[in-house]
Amino acid sequence: xxxxxxxxxxxxxxxxxxxxxxxxxxxxxxxxxxxxxxxxxxxxxxxxxxxxxxxxxxxxxxxxxxxxxxxxxxxxxxxxxxxxxxxxxxxxxxxxxxxxxxxxxxxxxxxxxxxxxxxxxxxxxxxxxxxxxxxxxxxxxxxxxxxxxxxxxxxxxxxxxxxxxxxxxxxxxxxxxxxxxxxxxxxxxxxxxxxxxxxxxxxxxxxxxxxxxxxxxxxxxxxxxxxxxxxxxxxxxxxxxxxxxxxxxxxxxxxxxxxxxxxxxxxxxxxxxxxxxxxxxxxxxxxxxxxxxxxxxxxxxxxxxxxxxxxxxxxxxxxxxxxxxxxxxxxxxxxxxxxxxxxxxxxxxxxx
Amino acid sequence: xxxxxxxxxxxxxxxxxxxxxxxxxxxxxxxxxxxxxxxxxxxxxxxxxxxxxxxxxxxxxxxxxxxxxxxxxxxxxxxxxxxxxxxxxxxxxxxxxxxxxxxxxxxxxxxxxxxxxxxxxxxxxxxxxxxxxxxxxxxxxxxxxxxxxxxxxxxxxxxxxxxxxxxxxxxxxxxxxxxxxxxxxxxxxxxxxxxxxxxxxxxxxxxxxxxxxxxxxxxxxxxxxxxxxxxxxxxxxxxxxxxxxxxxxxxxxxxxxxxxxxxxxxxxxxxxxxxxxxxxxxxxxxxxxxxxxxxxxxxxxxxxxxxxxxxxxxxxxxxxxxxxxxxxxxxxxxxxxxxxxxxxxxxxxxxx
Numbered sequence: 139x140x141x142x143x144x145x146x147x148x149x150x151x152x153x154x155x156x157x158x159x160x161x162x163x164x165x166x167x168x169x170x171x172x173x174x175x176x177x178x179x180x181x182x183x184x185x186x187x188x189x190x191x192x193x194x195x196x197x198x199x200x201x202x203x204x205x206x207x208x209x210x211x212x213x214x215x216x217x218x219x220x221x222x223x224x225x226x227x228x229x230x231x232x233x234x235x236x237x238x239x240x241x242x243x244x245x246x247x248x249x250x251x252x253x254x255x256x257x258x259x260x261x262x263x264x265x266x267x268x269x270x271x272x273x274x275x276x277x278x279x280x281x282x283x284x285x286x287x288x289x290x291x292x293x294x295x296x297x298x299x300x301x302x303x304x305x306x307x308x309x310x311x312x313x314x315x316x317x318x319x320x321x322x323x324x325x326x327x328x329x330x331x332x333x334x335x336x337x338x339x340x341x342x343x344x345x346x347x348x349x350x351x352x353x354x355x356x357x358x359x360x361x362x363x364x365x366x367x368x369x370x371x372x373x374x375x376x377x378x379x380x381x382x383x384x385x386x387x388x389x390x391x392x393x394x395x396x397x398x399x400x401x402x403x404x405x406x407x408x409x410x411x412x413x414x415x416x417x418x419x420x421x422x423x424x425x426x427x428x429x430x431x432x433x434x435x436x437x438x439x440x441x442x443x444x445x446x447x448x449x450x451x452x453x454x455x456x457x458x459x460x461x462x463x464x465x466x467x468x469x470x471x472x473x474x475x476x477x478x479x480x481x482x483x484x485x486x487x488x489x490x
Numbered sequence: 491x492x493x494x495x496x497x498x499x500x501x502x503x504x505x506x507x508x509x510x511x512x513x514x515x516x517x518x519x520x521x522x523x524x525x526x527x528x529x530x531x532x533x534x535x536x537x538x539x540x541x542x543x544x545x546x547x548x549x550x551x552x553x554x555x556x557x558x559x560x561x562x563x564x565x566x567x568x569x570x571x572x573x574x575x576x577x578x579x580x581x582x583x584x585x586x587x588x589x590x591x592x593x594x595x596x597x598x599x600x601x602x603x604x605x606x607x608x609x610x611x612x613x614x615x616x617x618x619x620x621x622x623x624x625x626x627x628x629x630x631x632x633x634x635x636x637x638x639x640x641x642x643x644x645x646x647x648x649x650x651x652x653x654x655x656x657x658x659x660x661x662x663x664x665x666x667x668x669x670x671x672x673x674x675x676x677x678x679x680x681x682x683x684x685x686x687x688x689x690x691x692x693x694x695x696x697x698x699x700x701x702x703x704x705x706x707x708x709x710x711x712x713x714x715x716x717x718x719x720x721x722x723x724x725x726x727x728x729x730x731x732x733x734x735x736x737x738x739x740x741x742x743x744x745x746x747x748x749x750x751x752x753x754x755x756x757x758x759x760x761x762x763x764x765x766x767x768x769x770x771x772x773x774x775x776x777x778x779x780x781x782x783x784x785x786x787x788x789x790x791x792x793x794x795x796x797x798x799x800x801x802x803x804x805x806x807x808x809x810x811x812x813x814x815x816x817x818x819x820x821x822x823x824x825x826x827x828x829x830x831x832x833x834x835x836x837x838x839x840x841x842x
Contacts, residue, residue: 139510139517140696144626144703146646146710148500158491165491175799217565224636224794231799252604254796255629255642256711274496277607284576290607291643294498344492351496358498359608442576444606447527447583 151276151358155298155351157344162262162301163196169260169297170197175231180219180246182206185238185264188307199235200226208383210241211280211287219249233258233296239265239312240272240387244290247278251293259295264304266316267388270323270346273298275354275364281383285442286375292359300347302340313338314423315388318370320346321419322395326366327353329460332419365469366462368445369454370395373485376439381428392423393489398453401481405473407457415459425489433482450474503628503710507650507703509696514614514653515548521612521649522549527583532571532598534558537590537616540659551587552578560735562593563632563639571601585610585648591617591664592624592739596642599630603645611647616656618668619740622675622698625650627706627716633735637794638727644711652699654692665690666775667740670722672698673771674747678718679705681812684771717821718814720797721806722747725837728791733780744775745841750805753833757825759809767811777841785834802826 156165170177177199181190186203194201202222204210223232234257236246243261250259263273276294279287305313317337323346324331331349334342350367357364374394378385399416402408445452450472455463465471508517522529529551533542538555546553554574556562575584586609588598595613602611615625628646631639657665669689675698676683683701686694702719709716726746730737751768754760797804802824807815817823 139508139513142507142509142700142703144505144507144646144707146503146628146707148503149644149711151498151500153496155494155496156491157494161491213569220634220641221636224634224640229799230796248604252600252641252643254640255631255644276498279607282572282576284573288576288606289572289604291604292501292607294496348494351494355496355498359501444582447581 151294153276153294153296153298155274155300155347157300157347159302159340162193162299162304165299166193166197173233173258175233176200176226176228177233177235178202178223178226178228179235179237180204180242180249181237182210182239182242185242189264189304190237193237204242204245206241207239208241208281208387210245213280213282216245216249216280219245220253223249223253228253228257230254230257233260235260235262236295237262237264238268239263240268243268243273243295244277244279244287247276247293247295248280248290251278251291256293259293261295261298262304263298263300265308265312266305266343267312267319268316269300269305270316270343271319271350273300274347274350276358285444286378286383287444294358302343311386312388314392315386318388318392318395318423322367322370322391323349325395325399325416325456325459326369326454326462327460329458332415332459362467363469365445366454369456369462370398372440372443372445372451372453373397375443376436377428377431379439379442380431380435385428389424389426392420393425393427393485396420396423396488397481397485399456400484401453401473401478402455402457404481405455405477407455407463409458412459427486427489433486436482445470448472451478503646505628505646505648505650507626507652507699509652509699511654511692514545514651514656517651518545518549525585525610527585528552528578528580529585529587530554530575530578530580531587531589532556532594532601533589534562534591534594537594541616541656542589545589556594556597558593559591560593560633560739562597565632565634568597568601568632571597572605575601575605580605580609582606582609585612587612587614588647589614589616590620591615592620595620595625595647596629596631596639599628599645599647600632600642603630603643608645611645612649612651613647614651614653614656617660617664618657618695619664619671620668621652621657622668622695623671623702625652626699626702628710636731637791637796638730638735639796646710654695663738664740666744667738670740670744670747670775674719674722674743675701677747677751677768677808677811678721678806678814679812684767684811714819715821717797718806721808721814722750724792724795724797724803724805725749727795728788729780729783731791731794732783732787737780741776741778744772745777745779745837748772748775749833749837751808752836753805753825753830754807754809756833757807757829759807759815761810764811779838779841785838788834797822800824803830
């Protein structure tokens, strides 16, 4: 028997991220004077009217409009988009610009990663959640009817433009959804974020971004420390699945972080004082389970969690504000069914 | 404006390839005593009965059967497979073993690359074409109704087992399909392959494999030299599209290599003597265009070639047996519409 070890040159998975206020037009123009090939902007109807139409004219891009929000992340929308790319003559030199919230960059990144085995993508997030989370780190995804983000790739965009001016038109609820991820970053890694007087401050947003960047650089394929970014998300994804994706992701994450903090306390890792401080951080967020929530449907969705590998569901846990527990490099711990019961009791009472 | 450069740790894209006769059972067992997690074998009904059923028992794998040949590479089959993976509880530690011809490894590799953002894949090619080409280099693919291999990823398997014993049951026509890729390897890189008395010899097959390995190691994402492996494939893919994938890939590649050799001669790169020698190499192959071939449908399919970036179609060309022309590192050249006409005239006369 002959053994041949194939070791290809490694891929260029680097991303240039530009951050500032009012930077988009000039930064985009200078980016696209250097890039060859067709450009196409994938966006939703709302962003098309607000920004993308005029931007498309500016850089000579075609516009492909898809539904707004999680409804964009379906097999049907993805394949419709792939077909439209093909019909417009998109080829390997085409750049796909995804402009919108996290759903648009998740979908656009996924489509770019599988069209002709991968074309370049550029992200322009227009929500706080997109800026601090979805647009960074190369996770792309669409949903299947039985679970969120079940299909996807790790395929970082070539460039991300974060222009805080775009957030000025953001409704109050959308701001809150992003803050849920900003606070999560604080809980698992950077306590100074949780102490900030104004979490909407530019420096706080930048801290959240830099925190995420430092983690995905270390572990782009989520084999260890990147898992801490899933804090709150085990519960959040299960709630979203129960609600058939009607519950906004940010709202689910806020509730999920609170519940998983409670679990961290119940399991003896987090102090009561820290837990109460976290409770106050999440005061501004609605505490509402999906209308069709039942314990059974929730547990069933939880049981399908992507992090699960054995019989038990695995959770990221924290032992103080700003510190996820390493668990010998795994950053997750299996929690037995019985040990979680009191947490679900509490969640159902707290978030009726 | 602040610029942040994100440079993630690079991915592990390496593959262990095992080559020999009668190696499969022991090699597979030793591989899977080390791998955790569920195993699932994706295969076609024919291979299931011949080999995969007993292998599945041996390593405790579940079996997922998909249609045979190019009919496996559709959106429907891929999503059906993804759903079956989910319903059987496949998670991030699951290994997907694709056992079959090139279509099965293309499909299986694609599904593995997008399920939960990527699970491990292992390939066991059962055709010569799979052994020397499809199973090596990480290209995965499914077709869209309007073009072959339009969707896919570059996602190398963790392990490839090439057991020549599996080829013993291969029908004569299937051998020929593989030989088309072996000879292609000879034409673009290794003249000794074209000089071999018996192209079915184990050492010739190993040469073709090693040739491909050396190229994909240098350029895994096909930005330069890997393009030479597409010699013959520009014409081949167009013919396959015209035939609605009824023309076997190997047959199309054989015809494509001959036609693109003719084009290389017509454009003044290849000598007449070399072209005639190539004509003789392809004597054993059928010379038949698809039943529903028309010049128009062919040119339309050609115009949609994946390598195309400008107005003209790009071809890999050779200037002697065993040498593709570098064209300043691009390894392809645009050929004007008019300059190709005599080649299509010849093709239509030669392959009626």
